Amino acid sequence: MVERSRKHLLNLSYMFIFIFLILGGSYILIPKFGKIIEDSIINDAVIPGISQPLNNLRKAILFKSSGQDIKYIFQNPSSRREIEKMFSLFLTPDVKYAYILYRDKDGKLRYLLDISLEDRGRYWQKFDIFNPEWYKVFETKRDLIIKQELIDFLWITYIKPIVQNNEVKGLIVLDFSIEKLHEIKKIVRKIQNALLIGISFVLVSFIVSIYQFFRYEKKLKKMYYDPLTGAYNRLFLYENSDLFKFYPFTVFVIDIDHFKKINDTYGHEIGDFVLKELTKRINRCIRDNDILIRYGGEEFLLLIRANPVSPEYKKNILNLAKRIKNEIEFYPFDIENIKLKVTVSIGINFYEHEKSIEEAIKHADIALYSAKQKGRNRIEVYNVALKVSEKNINVIKEAVEENRIVCHYQPIIDLSTITAVKFESLVRIITKDGEVLYPNEFIPPIKRTYIYVDITKKIIEFNKKILQKYKDVEISINLSAMDIYNEDIIKLFADMFEKDEASRLTIEILESEEIENYDVFKKQLSKLQFIGCKIAIDDFGAGYSNFSHIIELNPDYLKIDGSLIQKIDVDNKAYSIVKAIKHFADDLNIKVVAEYINNREILEKILNTGICYGQGYYLQPPIPPEELKKFL
Template identity: 35%
Template sequence: MYRSRSRLSYKVVGSLILVFLLIFATFGMVISITFENTKRVSEKQKADLLLQTVEKSLQMTLYLKFYDQIAEKVSPAVSVPDVIELSVRDQNGKLLYRYSNPKSQSIENAITVSHQIKEPAFGQSMGSITLYYSDLAYDETRQSMYNVFYGVGMSIALIFFFAVWWVRNLLSPLGQIAQKVRDYRPGDHMVLEEDGSEEIEQIVTSFNAMQETTYRYLRQMEAMNISLEGAVQEKTLELENQYYSDRLTGLPNRFRLQEKLLQGEITALAIVNVDDFKEINDFFGIEIGDEILIQIGAWLNALSGSCYRLGSDEFVLTFSGNLSLGELEHRLVTLIKLLEEKTFTVKEESLTIRVTIGVALGTENILTRADIALHHAKENKKQIAFYNQEERVEEQYRSNLTMASDVRRALFEHRIMCHYQPIVDFKTGEINKYETLVRMIDDVGNMVPPMEFLPIAKQTKLYPQITLEVLYQACTLFATRSEEFSINLSDSDIRNTHTVSEIIRTITETGTAPRIVFEILESEGIESYAEVTQFITKVKALGAKIAIDDFGTGYSNFENILKLSVDYIKIDGSLIREISSNPRHHIIVETIIDFARKIGAKTIAEFVSDEEIYNTLKKLDVDYSQGYFTGKPMSL
């Protein structure tokens, strides 16, 4: 921003003159005030003295009431030219005598003096005499003083302008130096002229020394810049290599792959996923797992010549040119066979591996499509799968991503809610239990059934959050109620240490442990009965109960159920729906009821939808009924 500047000469002289003016003004003000007070007092004393000269004569004149002699008595006073007016009044204020000087000024700004005339004997007032005295002498003296001040002020102004001119001449060499310095650039050689004064000579000497120092540092900086440029180029290459290379394997990474894809030269892409790599890490340790990845990456790169590490246990092979589907499949099948025959050795540990490959051809979205093909291969237990646009897998993939996003927002916006379905006692007909069922409300307020969003949530990290949200809501509600309530847990929930610790904390803090029932989904399969048994032991110690859900169609047998020490067996709805018409289902349900009695567990029949089913189950001596016939899910 531009900033106005003033000359140093103006500043120097101006500062001196300003100081002098302040001193002069202060001194003048003091003199003026002192003079004004002193002079005015002096004039008033003169007027007072005049009255005193005639006061004694008037005293007897008024006392004897010789009013015609007043003029004679006051003549000494009125003969003074500075007297403007003199008046004498009796004690009642009646004017006895007045004198006005026709040549004098008006009495408006005159000095006024008034005395009381008292009786000689008793001192009582007989009247008064008032004198108006001219202040022209005071004004003339004051004006003379002001004239002196004006003269001094003009002299100061002349001195100021002369001093400015003189100082500017003295400082002009500095201005010339400043002009040259303004145009100076590092590396220039500038010659400054001396004018013979010691101060200018010191400035010139100092500036010349500064020039030498600047020139020396400039040369050093140039040398340093050359060195830094080389170091920066070297560091840039190093950082670029780090950015585009995988730290573990040294292979090009995802960023390099994305750049290559943008160039449009890649016409086919295969994602190679190492099967069960987590188990390798868990069994042999991360160090051996990392070494295996390094060896796999090196082997794939040597075989294909174009290998990238996508992340974790995934690699990418790229192909260019006009490869047919058959030729590409042949290459990849050969690769799979060779890889399965190869043994990888790390620290005396020998391993063979299997891989799953997803492949996409073309130049449009081939990385995403290869990933979709990989998921398709894993879901269908294939070793290799090619992306097929006609199978509409990509559409389903995008739909799943959208649903996952909807679930994430619903959790954040508290749109995951619970409904509770009554469980009725067959013997009493009373509702003394509820099953907690999760629901999701979409953006426009519609209810989304669990079968639409839970399968997607289970494929993401959102499912444990949903489990805990349902747990918090149910425990908060039933903390103030007396009924039992149940919550569904999957095998993955029980194997999640954070979820288990939150379950124990919540049921303890809310005091609901003695009334909560955890329904374990037997239909989904139980991978580790040891972990499930450990969980059951923990929660039962707090007073909770255990139910096996969807019993009768799952993967477990009666022997495994015996290991779990369950309190309730919930008979799967697929058996209940046709129990009145299907003898095989009737026999299976009878067997389950008999088994439950022998292990001391209660039975709950699911999907009781009409009276006929209800009566059939009641005859079979099932303990509890759950279904639309006895009560729909609802909010409490």
């Protein structure tokens, strides 16, 4: 917006020079040009610079009024203080008076709030009560600038109407001090003189003066807005969190499905276009007083002012969510001859019992995670079932804090000698009652949370102690793609393990897990290989098995997926696939491990394929760490 104003002013400068050349300093038209200049300053600079920040204040007032007459919120001391705090951002040496008015039942203008920087002033000092322009705002419902030439102390007044249900409920007013605005009048006179004597550099000083005058508004806009999409940013949410207390509203967390693939496939410029277009489409679906925030990356937060008394309230909210989802899904995003089909997942929380906006967002995020777990491109509402899941998360969190994360170890057996050559580290949680929880019971609900990262760090620390205690033990640790992308996890390995210890570590990665950027993934793995770790591809054959990617990752081991091994004694196709994987690995000098050897028949089939390493309950179930010494 500031950039646009600067362009307006630059174009204005060219216009003045052109007039000078054409008119040759005509005395007759100079006063008229002076008025044109003066009006251009007001309309091209003042309006764009101050309108949007005042619009934010207007939204906050409407948000707090919740459909009631706005004068009632100013009778509440707490609400009044919150509005005063926001309004005070506009107070600068250039603003003489700042106040909010309403019209009483007799049609007279009355004060609701006055936060003027200097003296509060008298009623007649601040505006000409007989000026009909004031009352036009109630008809046009649009912003207005009034030149108050009948009042000695002021020159212009900026008015922002507070419109609710198509009716003006009040006026937000800023009066600019005569001292600053006299400078603008002086600049106008200088420009008039420049037209007479041809001094064009005066125009430059004019532009600089206007730019300095509106630097404050530029900073205010930068503070609260995302520069790419124009939506609010996180700072707006945190700075105004008190406005969301004790008032009913609904929280949406909206996440673009597979956005990273869009960036990786088409580039970041296309990704940025998607973010901007998505913001426009959401804005088309929502009301003026709803609040859209770019929460981070491809995730957006939407706060909907609620009316829980209405029986249709929840139904209307769900209809809005469907409208947003359909607006994005059913109309392709067109750019540079590319038609992109974009979908979103939406988590909703009605914010009925939460104590803070942070808690409400967390619950909406849990609902979003549920939507993604169920296949994406869907809407989920936070409910009792998800509340139970959250309770389980708290149990897991306590286990992390109380150091009840342990590892058990399942041997990987050399099938030619039936001896353990390596041990796979398998995480467990010990409950307060002594019960053992397995990964499938606690990993899914925490996968996107910081608790998951904390557990990964606990596993790494636990295995560090085992490697220190048993100098001949080799261990494999399971890491997800999310762990590999996490720079803190990679750094933890580099900082924690000595070279000898790292050489006895194998990192197992799920082949079936979605890896969104192989170049970055490969770079992260190379850091682990550099410190001495070996790499194993786990569950090989479970996904689509992109062989070119496997070659690029340069693994030391392939662990064949259990779904193939478990059928190898009864399914000839499974047997053929396992043999083909073995031949492929042999050609690349990669060792092969057969998992899930759970009976003798499977073992015999595995031996027939020539696979040298095996793992499974038939060979040896997982053991607690204190039993490792039996295998040494």
